[in-house]
Amino acid sequence: MSVVTRTPAPLNRTRIxxxxxKARYAPTLATVGLFLAMFAAGAVMYPGFLSGQVFLNLLxxxxxxxxxxxxxxxxxxxxxxxxxxxxxxxxxxxxxAALLQAGWNPIAVIALVLLxxxxxxxxxxxxxxxxxxxxxxxxxxxxFLARGLCYVISVDSITVTDPxxxxxxxxxxxxxxxMFISPGVVIALLxxxxxxxxxxQTRFGRTVYAIGGGESSALLMGLAVPRTKVxxxxxxxxxxxxxxxLFSFYSLSGYSLAATGLELDAIAAVVVGGTLLTxxxxxxxxxxxxxxxxGIVQTFISYEGTLSSWWTRIxxxxxxxxxxxLQKLFSRKVPVT
Amino acid sequence: xxxxxxxxxxxxxxxxxxxxxxxxxxxLRLFQGEVHALMGENGAGKSTLxxxxxxxxxxxxxxxxxLGEQHRFAGPAEAQDARISTVYxxxxxxxxxxxxxxxxxxxEPRRRGGIHWKEVRRRARAVLExxxxxxxxxxxxxxSHSIAIQQLVAIARSVQVDAKVLILDExxxxxxxxxVQQLFAVIRSLRDHGVAILFVSHFLEQVYEISDRMTVxxxxxxxxxxxxxxxxxxxxxxxxxxxxxxxxxxxxxSDVRTRPDRTDAVPLLLAEKLGRKGSxxxxxxxxxxxxxLGLAGLLGSGRTETARLLFGADRADQGQLTIRGxxxxxxxxxxxxxxxxxFSSENRKEEGLIGDLSVRDNLVxxxxxxxxxxxxxxxxxxxxxxxxxxxxxxxxPADKDALIRNLSGxxxxxxxxxxxxxxxxxxLILDExxxxxxxxxxxxxxKLISTLAGDGMSIIFISAELEEVLRxxxxxAVLKDRRMVADLPNDGVTMEDVMTIIAGSAA
Numbered sequence: 001m002s003v004v005t006r007t008p009a010p011l012n013r014t015r016i017x018x019x020x021x022k023a024r025y026a027p028t029l030a031t032v033g034l035f036l037a038m039f040a041a042g043a044v045m046y047p048g049f050l051s052g053q054v055f056l057n058l059l060x061x062x063x064x065x066x067x068x069x070x071x072x073x074x075x076x077x078x079x080x081x082x083x084x085x086x087x088x089x090x091x092x093x094x095x096x097a098a099l100l101q102a103g104w105n106p107i108a109v110i111a112l113v114l115l116x117x118x119x120x121x122x123x124x125x126x127x128x129x130x131x132x133x134x135x136x137x138x139x140x141x142x143x144f145l146a147r148g149l150c151y152v153i154s155v156d157s158i159t160v161t162d163p164x165x166x167x168x169x170x171x172x173x174x175x176x177x178x179m180f181i182s183p184g185v186v187i188a189l190l191x192x193x194x195x196x197x198x199x200x201q202t203r204f205g206r207t208v209y210a211i212g213g214g215e216s217s218a219l220l221m222g223l224a225v226p227r228t229k230v231x232x233x234x235x236x237x238x239x240x241x242x243x244x245x246l247f248s249f250y251s252l253s254g255y256s257l258a259a260t261g262l263e264l265d266a267i268a269a270v271v272v273g274g275t276l277l278t279x280x281x282x283x284x285x286x287x288x289x290x291x292x293x294x295g296i297v298q299t300f301i302s303y304e305g306t307l308s309s310w311w312t313r314i315x316x317x318x319x320x321x322x323x324x325x326l327q328k329l330f331s332r333k334v335p336v337t
Numbered sequence: 338x339x340x341x342x343x344x345x346x347x348x349x350x351x352x353x354x355x356x357x358x359x360x361x362x363x364x365l366r367l368f369q370g371e372v373h374a375l376m377g378e379n380g381a382g383k384s385t386l387x388x389x390x391x392x393x394x395x396x397x398x399x400x401x402x403x404l405g406e407q408h409r410f411a412g413p414a415e416a417q418d419a420r421i422s423t424v425y426x427x428x429x430x431x432x433x434x435x436x437x438x439x440x441x442x443x444x445e446p447r448r449r450g451g452i453h454w455k456e457v458r459r460r461a462r463a464v465l466e467x468x469x470x471x472x473x474x475x476x477x478x479x480x481s482h483s484i485a486i487q488q489l490v491a492i493a494r495s496v497q498v499d500a501k502v503l504i505l506d507e508x509x510x511x512x513x514x515x516x517v518q519q520l521f522a523v524i525r526s527l528r529d530h531g532v533a534i535l536f537v538s539h540f541l542e543q544v545y546e547i548s549d550r551m552t553v554x555x556x557x558x559x560x561x562x563x564x565x566x567x568x569x570x571x572x573x574x575x576x577x578x579x580x581x582x583x584x585x586x587x588x589x590x591s592d593v594r595t596r597p598d599r600t601d602a603v604p605l606l607l608a609e610k611l612g613r614k615g616s617x618x619x620x621x622x623x624x625x626x627x628x629x630l631g632l633a634g635l636l637g638s639g640r641t642e643t644a645r646l647l648f649g650a651d652r653a654d655q656g657q658l659t660i661r662g663x664x665x666x667x668x669x670x671x672x673x674x675x676x677x678x679x680f681s682s683e684n685r686k687e688e689g690l691i692g693d694l695s696v697r698d699n700l701v702x703x704x705x706x707x708x709x710x711x712x713x714x715x716x717x718x719x720x721x722x723x724x725x726x727x728x729x730x731x732x733x734p735a736d737k738d739a740l741i742r743n744l745s746g747x748x749x750x751x752x753x754x755x756x757x758x759x760x761x762x763x764x765l766i767l768d769e770x771x772x773x774x775x776x777x778x779x780x781x782x783x784k785l786i787s788t789l790a791g792d793g794m795s796i797i798f799i800s801a802e803l804e805e806v807l808r809x810x811x812x813x814a815v816l817k818d819r820r821m822v823a824d825l826p827n828d829g830v831t832m833e834d835v836m837t838i839i840a841g842s843a844a
Contacts, residue, residue: 201451
């Protein structure tokens, strides 16, 4: 007997993405894997590389970048971009340095700086949302504006001599075995944890992902799209201000040219961390891993000694390209077979 | 029994867009436990009316009463609060999120410390089970499922909010027969639970199968409300079209067109065992000048894939392609265009037209491309050509400066056709040119295809509607499971013949 077997016809309009299922963690896992591989390679190549402190220094030296990347992750998850963050960092440092010089209470200074950063971000978000302007242009304007305001405060570098700030700069939290971290690391990791919580445990966070997945869909589902989009830039502004304060702890000065181009490092870290520039896919922990990778590249270059520090840029450029290609590979739509 | 209060009562709804009166004093009543079909040609105002009811558009005049309470919706969220849910033709969910999230997004149960994910899972599962979708993994990402499943997930979302009114806008246009039945089962069960359902579809048979009552619109005006079982199909069609059925009957006589049989000549396009790994295989086609070749087959049988091969959008890696007697390899759409091949895609929104430009600009794009970019086409010539095509294809509104996105689906399709016609192709590949458009526009497009072939253009015609393929084509290539399995000259081939071939076991 011949039995007519009728296999269900595959749907030609159905396309699945490799980002489905567990595979959606792949870009982030690749980042973590790459980091571990680089660390292992460093351990083999250089004596003294394999130590807890080398790892911890990656955190200590990049606290501000971690916080910036967290804010940027929110923005990029919605499919937007924030180019102003580097300038807002500089502006925050200038405001802090100038007010401390004028004898303000350091806690009041920090509160004011954070408020300024958040307001700055919210205003950009409002312009983007209300006038329906490309985030790229609005935040580019923000970049120029914040940088210009730095010069209004002072053209010269201002040294911070405030006892609280210097204490924070010099404080070391021992972790045993002669390892230590700075207070900034604690703050940065707190920010990461908080962001992770917000993105995965609150409606606001899920709306961020939904907007990245399809803004008009999110709108039609009745989600608070406009509010979320404005808030996301507010968060990025707030993170920039936090990063500015951390940078002040680190450098103990305010300088109008500080943190130039830092926004690009933040974007690079987020992308290397596996977040899709088109939005909707990515994790804040990936961005943390992205920052660590940028950091370890720098460590490599300094261990090598003979290479100029510009090689950091070249390697980061290559990595960025490799990761974008990787993402393309993972998000490529393939017909169901 | 007759005077039950409607769940939704729209009275005298008018909406005006710049230059277009989209709705003019339209009424619509939806009753509990009834499926109500909204009927009308393209541009009749169906989508606009739905958008008025769902709060996407603000109404200029009229009243919206839901459950006895008058509303003025300022956005989709407010309509949702009034327990009105909508499932659109294009699934409006987030493909990057899981099924459970898509069902509960914005209404996630919370507990101290954030979203209660276990409860999310439990509720999603309960809803899916209610819709007989218990086999779906609520944690799987939406984009990993077929459009049909995504559509059902969208319905699950509206069920979850305990919607009193469910609007389904062309829910079946990308589903196959089995999936439609699955959807209908869900619709019936919701109806029996007292949900008022508004069903919009171009498939007459489906409307008659599922609906209890219908409202017919024409040109933004109300034609009337009817009980489905009291309205014969033919009268429905004439009410929708507002004219007698000349066009339809005329089309059946279009068979008069002599079918050219020129096996002696060199075929315009000859494909021998053409194929591409993972896409489609065994394509044997000999297409002569002035012939229409229909591609028949089920959804997913490889129709679109064949078209893409012949247009160079995918590169063939098996077999041979000969164009006018010389062997060719199509490396890209560009080289296909150089050979006079045009391809009108089934995704008119994504791959064809630019919504923010006017009808004229869209047409000019094609003209300019065929002329070379450096030779600007004089304005009067642009106007002349645009008007010619607006007239020839009966594009409505007959306004060359109207923005494409303000046109209805059928009229967008006509503009897309016009764009290709301007380039004067030798071979026109039409992938689902009549999908999602009404009978009037469909008839016009079919007639146009017939005329074009009469003028010597070769056409490859793809449609999910077998009837249409049989009516128009000179030859029918039957595809099954991504292989071409038969090439029938259309001399009295019936739907049964084709279906027997498709149903037959694969070689």
